[in-house]
Amino acid sequence: MSDNIEKYIKRKVYKGTSSKIAQKFVDVGLEKLRACINCGTCSGSCPSGRRTAFRTRSVLRRALTGDESVLSDIDIWLCSTCYYCYERCPRDIPVTDMIIKLRNIAVEEGYILDSHFGLASDIFYETGHGVPANGENNKKWRDLRESYGLPPLPPTVHSYPEALKECQTLMKEVGFRALLDNAKKLKDKRKLEEEKKENEKEGK
């Protein structure tokens, strides 16, 4: 990548831009966005944008200019990854993949919804499934399997405890556990700061 592009991406266009985050945008390959001609095909093709405030073009623009407020914006989680923007972009920008990368940075900075954190940490990490059938709460699903002549648990990690350990080993080695723990720490810290601010306001 040329120095100019790097300068462009690091340019402090919006208030709140920090070069640390801008560098991360560069590191994960978001510089591909510089090919964007702002035609709006992505926004126009987006089924989510038809019913929410999510505007693909705007999100990409903010990423390109290093505007880190995009990371805490729930909009980046309203992409259903239907890939129409990716397919139709006349500049061949892999738009959907760019949004996924933005999400990765958001999580790294502790911007993750409670429901997503629970899914990742309590369900996926603990069971190896995104939608599990083990545990007392899921008995009805095991019974349902049996009613169709299937074993109560499928021949997946659910039936092989050592396979679950394999997955957890990989998730630790690749840094997923640490990523989640750190995200939680950042999230809690931010929450505390906000509460403190609220209290100070009320105190006045």
Next chain:
Amino acid sequence: MSEQDNWRYAFYLGCVIPNRYPMIERSIRDVFEELGSELLDMPGASCCPAPGVFRGFHIPTWLVIAARNIAIAEELGVSLITGCNGCYGTLRDAWWDLEHDREEKKHVNKLLAKIGREYKGNFEPKHVIQALYLDMGKEYIRGFIKHRFKDLKVAVHYGCHIVKPSDKRPWDGEYENPTFLDEIVELTGATSIEYKEKFMCCGAGGAVRTAVKEVAADFTREKLVNMREAGADIIINCCPFCHLQLDLGQLEVNNFYKDIIGEQFHIPVIYITQLLGVAMGMDPSRLGLIKNHDLKGVSPFISIQPFLDMVKEQLI
């Protein structure tokens, strides 16, 4: 090696099929057996992991867990098939990415070595529909059709990741107007009807359902309105997460949007192998179409009785 030998697959289950819609698992297993295909279990497979949500959290985790799942199939010496668009999206994209990035592949294998596994990449992950349409072919399947529907209007829902990203899919780059699923549906005598925004997303994927259920349900509302306007008797799909969103999601649409939808929705949602199986003359109980329990709060959430009535009236 005969053609049939090529129809040995590792059956990758994923999460939603075995753990929420086991009738889909039942129907895939039995229809493939009927077609002379052998499905091997993949012991210890995990979540794929899901391409929008878990990949959105951490791409390296997504890639290494996907590579582990593919490696389990490789040990069986066959291609894996999945009946889920999400799993297909993950396993196919991960396979594609690893085949095009040698450094990444090396890195993934360094991690997999810690659990005594290796990713080789010599077997292409496939979708159930891909196995049916591209491996076996329509003519072969036609030979198994015993009964044909006389009047069944089907709203076909493809979902997203079975066709997109199209550069990593086997459909010759077609993503705007694919026809392979309609063609399989019409083998049964049913009519695949045209409806507005047919190829639109159901709304569940990409972490949206977990983030804001109302937004996911609003996608679904639009689809259901369009399907109803076109006179759909049933919905046919090839993805359990779309299936869940169109089935359980119908209740949510009926609840969240009751003031704007007019009449409540109750369109039966049927998985492609369930439809194909009845036309092949298979007993509906082998296809997970007959309820044999009194459990509460389990799938299917929208009664499929209208479909069973049509099967009885038209096929027997």
